[in-house]
Amino acid sequence: MKRIIPKFILQILLPLLNTTSDIFFKVKYGFWPPIRGSDLVGYEILLDFIKQHHLLDLGGDVVEIGTFLGGGANKLAKFLERERSSKILYVIDIFDPNFDWTLNTSGIAMANIYNDLLTKFNGRSQQDVFLDINRDCTNIECLIGDSK
């Protein structure tokens, strides 16, 4: 397929778009988003829902089952901090990218997706990237193992 936008324009445009979206995120949520590619789900919708429905007024803590690289956990933890909540974010993950061979709706095994995404982090382990991304979050308790 013929490229409509020349490559060098894209090389300028993409970082510019990414920076703009990071600034919008910071303005809206009060903290910078985690490193790009560390968040698979996009928890912004969850943060908005929690805020809109005052869910932090409920008792108990917060649990994330399945964190992968921890970018989503980072957003949740920083959101709790920003909202001055004393809740703990319990993160449960098996931290083994070869554990889950479930096929997604496109027929791709989750293990292949995880291993592919990890190559962008220079061959570091899932747990190493998670710990690095969340090193400043004192409100995360990480539980390593099968969530069952």
Ligand SMILES: C[S@@+](CC[C@H](N)C(=O)[O-])C[C@H]1O[C@@H](n2cnc3c(N)ncnc32)[C@H](O)[C@@H]1O
């Ligand atoms: C789709 S990823 C999570 C994405 C993450 N919530 C985010 O926002 O970026 C799913 C994660 O669940 C973990 N996982 C899958 N089955 C598990 C199990 N039985 N127990 C613990 N973790 C599991 C995988 O290791 C993987 O890291």
